[in-house]
Amino acid sequence: MFTRILEYNVFNGTLKELMNYIEKFNKVNIISGNPEVLYNGLNNPLLFNNFTGDNSIIIPDGVGTVMASKVVKNPVKEKIAGIELMEEIVKKCEREGKSIYLIGAKQEILDACIEKLQSKYTKLNISGSHNGYFDLNNCSDLIDDIKAKKPYALFIAMGSPRQDVFIIKNMKELPCKIFMGVGGSFDVFAGKVKRAPNWMIKLGLEWLYRVAKEPFRVKRLGSIPKFLLEVIKHKSK
Numbered sequence: 467m468f469t470r471i472l473e474y475n476v477f478n479g480t481l482k483e484l485m486n487y488i489e490k491f492n493k494v495n496i497i498s499g500n501p502e503v504l505y506n507g508l509n510n511p512l513l514f515n516n517f518t519g520d521n522s523i524i525i526p527d528g529v530g531t532v533m534a535s536k537v538v539k540n541p542v543k544e545k546i547a548g549i550e551l552m553e554e555i556v557k558k559c560e561r562e563g564k565s566i567y568l569i570g571a572k573q574e575i576l577d578a579c580i581e582k583l584q585s586k587y588t589k590l591n592i593s594g595s596h597n598g599y600f601d602l603n604n605c606s607d608l609i610d611d612i613k614a615k616k617p618y619a620l621f622i623a624m625g626s627p628r629q630d631v632f633i634i635k636n637m638k639e640l641p642c643k644i645f646m647g648v649g650g651s652f653d654v655f656a657g658k659v660k661r662a663p664n665w666m667i668k669l670g671l672e673w674l675y676r677v678a679k680e681p682f683r684v685k686r687l688g689s690i691p692k693f694l695l696e697v698i699k700h701k702s703k
């Protein structure tokens with residue numbers, strides 16, 4: 467069910483298997499394990515403990531993580547993109563009458579994201595939301611609102627590590643089942659940022675598309691070779 471990459475257990479089943487696996491947890495934190503996130507975790511004990519905790523599942527989000535699974539000779543069945551998993555959870559919530567709560571992005575993006583989700587999934591219950599620009603150490607109103615609404619799934623789109631820090635600080639006291647950091651996904655649902663065309667996703671070139679659209683991302687690509695190098699070094703020890 468898992469591929470060991472460095473000290474991380476990365477889920478190696480299909481998206482469908484993952485949806486069933488999540489059911490087993492009382493509370494679960496789903497981590498979109500792209501190389502940048504996993505590489506940052508190696509140098510940050512707070513993140514590392516969270517990524518390797520009993521209530522966390524790392525999904526292979528990104529072609530670099532898929533490559534790493536090949537390096538350790540236990541390839542994952544498929545790449546699981548965080549945004550696709552989020553949409554599966556949203557569909558399940560609509561089907562089963564469970565509510566979701568959204569935190570993150572700028573207010574107008576959040577509003578557009580809610581509008582788009584609501585028009586695509588008409589029976590979906592979005593019980594609450596908050597933009598992603600607030601003080602993580604001073605947000606008791608937000609925490610109280612989530613406690614009152616008791617959403618089944620909490621999606622947090624504030625980029626890493628900010629979204630992870632929010633989850634680490636609050637997961638214990640919040641009554642949600644699914645906690646998931648979803649990076650720039652609200653921007654995609656809102657229609658502000660487009661995902662790569664399918665043929666590029668299939669070829670594992672989504673990262674190239676994102677850099678072409680948002681050139682500032684080129685700096686962040688450096689963690690792909692750094693992460694792979696760590697995996698290769700660790701393997702040859």
Ligand code: UDP
Pocket residue numbers: 570571572575597598599623624625626628648649650651652653
């Ligand atoms: N963001 C936020 N609060 C912050 C910083 C960023 O809500 O303090 C939001 C930002 O508006 C954007 C998302 O986090 O919607 C950034 O996602 P990014 O594209 O960096 O994440 P990735 O998908 O690369 O993990």
